[in-house]
Amino acid sequence: MKAYENIHLINHCFVLDLITQHHLNYLITKSTPDITCYGVYVLNLLNNQIEKILSKITVLATGGCGQAYRTTTNPKIATGDGIAMAYRAKGKIENMEFMQFHPTALYEPGISPSFLITEAVRGDGGILRNKEGDAFMEHYDIRKDLAPRDIVARAIDNEMKRAGTEYVYLDCRRLDKEKFIHHFPNIYQKCMSIGIDVMKQMIPIAPAAHYSCGGIKTDEWGRTSIQRLYACGESASTGLHGANRLASNSLLEAMVFGHRCFVDSVEKINGISFQQDIPDWNASGTTEPKEMILITQSMKELQQVMSDYVGIVRNDVRLQRAMKRLDLLHEETEELYETTKVSPQLCELRNLITVGYLIVKGAQFRKESRGLHYNTDHPGKSPLLQNIIL
Numbered sequence: 001m002k003a004y005e006n007i008h009l010i011n012h013c014f015v016l017d018l019i020t021q022h023h024l025n026y027l028i029t030k031s032t033p034d035i036t037c038y039g040v041y042v043l044n045l046l047n048n049q050i051e052k053i054l055s056k057i058t059v060l061a062t063g064g065c066g067q068a069y070r071t072t073t074n075p076k077i078a079t080g081d082g083i084a085m086a087y088r089a090k091g092k093i094e095n096m097e098f099m100q101f102h103p104t105a106l107y108e109p110g111i112s113p114s115f116l117i118t119e120a121v122r123g124d125g126g127i128l129r130n131k132e133g134d135a136f137m138e139h140y141d142i143r144k145d146l147a148p149r150d151i152v153a154r155a156i157d158n159e160m161k162r163a164g165t166e167y168v169y170l171d172c173r174r175l176d177k178e179k180f181i182h183h184f185p186n187i188y189q190k191c192m193s194i195g196i197d198v199m200k201q202m203i204p205i206a207p208a209a210h211y212s213c214g215g216i217k218t219d220e221w222g223r224t225s226i227q228r229l230y231a232c233g234e235s236a237s238t239g240l241h242g243a244n245r246l247a248s249n250s251l252l253e254a255m256v257f258g259h260r261c262f263v264d265s266v267e268k269i270n271g272i273s274f275q276q277d278i279p280d281w282n283a284s285g286t287t288e289p290k291e292m293i294l295i296t297q298s299m300k301e302l303q304q305v306m307s308d309y310v311g312i313v314r315n316d317v318r319l320q321r322a323m324k325r326l327d328l329l330h331e332e333t334e335e336l337y338e339t340t341k342v343s344p345q346l347c348e349l350r351n352l353i354t355v356g357y358l359i360v361k362g363a364q365f366r367k368e369s370r371g372l373h374y375n376t377d378h379p380g381k382s383p384l385l386q387n388i389i390l
Contacts, residue, residue: 013042037229038275050281056272064234069209070307079348080355082235092225095214097362098372103152105208107167169202213241222261232257243371289340
């Protein structure tokens with residue numbers, strides 16, 4: 001981008017909120033037909049000041065929300081910020097209940113993000129085994145270890161609950177060593193670094209939150225329900241993934257829709273004017289936070305609730321309990337947000353609570369089991385896929 005003089009990268013900023021008519025003292029609801037995005041408020045991390053960045057076109061490419069769960073392959077910054085901002089701005093969010101769990105993440109307690117053991121290892125002959133050393137996938141699917149990701153993840157989850165363990169094993173001991181090292185050098189080196197020789201020992205693995213198929217609802221050009229606001233990548237719900245993502249097609253989706261956002265917006269941008277009368281951020285009455293434990297402990301509670309109640313397998317009682325606990329976390333965090341100066345940590349917690357709410361609410365509305373959403377109280381599938389829009 002440095003080769004283009006008309007592109008200016010703004011670093012060291014944390015986006016707080018989308019600017020809409022709400023900040024001009026207009027009452028906005030989800031039924032308001034002409035909600036418009038005028039830019040963003042950001043926290044400048046260099047001077048700790050809140051600034052406004054006005055824009056004719058805004059594109060959200062903020063990634064996923066795996067950090068809502070205790071165990072995830074997602075980086076620390078995957079806190080659903082764009083999804084939460086769009087929801088607060090009354091944009092349409094859909095299908096958040098479809099959270100994909102990768103079945104085989106390396107089990108390392110307390111380590112986040114989790115190291116990913118690619119499914120290609122099972123494709124090359126790796127076998128899943130339980131605590132007793134039995135190959136269990138034959139009891140769940142005729143394709144055994146080559147079954148789809150969601151089926152394998154549920155099978156592992158069931159084996160762990162049955163035995164009361166936090167992991168199962170991936171057995172690669174019978175694979176050719178030279179071929180394994182050639183195909184999976186990073187996996188081999190990672191396992192060796194923690195004392196596991198995959199040719200002699202089985203790899204402890206557990207499912208981890210991996211990819212969100214839902215997100216900000218867009219059309220085929222990346223346009224959201226908010227005018228002048230686009231979304232692409234994992235923060236968007238373009239409809240391409242349905243109820244379960246196929247491996248690697250998310251990269252293709254991001255490339256195509258990122259380009260389509262450009263194609264559509266470049267045709268309109270010259271006919272758009274900046275909204276000039278945007279007020280500065282009002283931080284009056286807020287004070288420095290006295291205890292970070294209020295934020296860090298709430299984050300742990302959120303991740304615990306989501307992992308225990310809204311994970312791979314769900315039921316109505318678990319979802320109801322999750323919603324009650326999220327309501328309390330929301331109340332406590334909003335009070336903190338209103339009275340203390342904002343920080344990235346507080347905003348990420350606030351965003352993840354919003355994302356957690358959207359996942360739970362979508363799961364409660366979906367009275368069926370489909371793709372990545374499996375509810376033991378509603379095991380059947382309805383004839384048509386209905387989008388759950390929030």
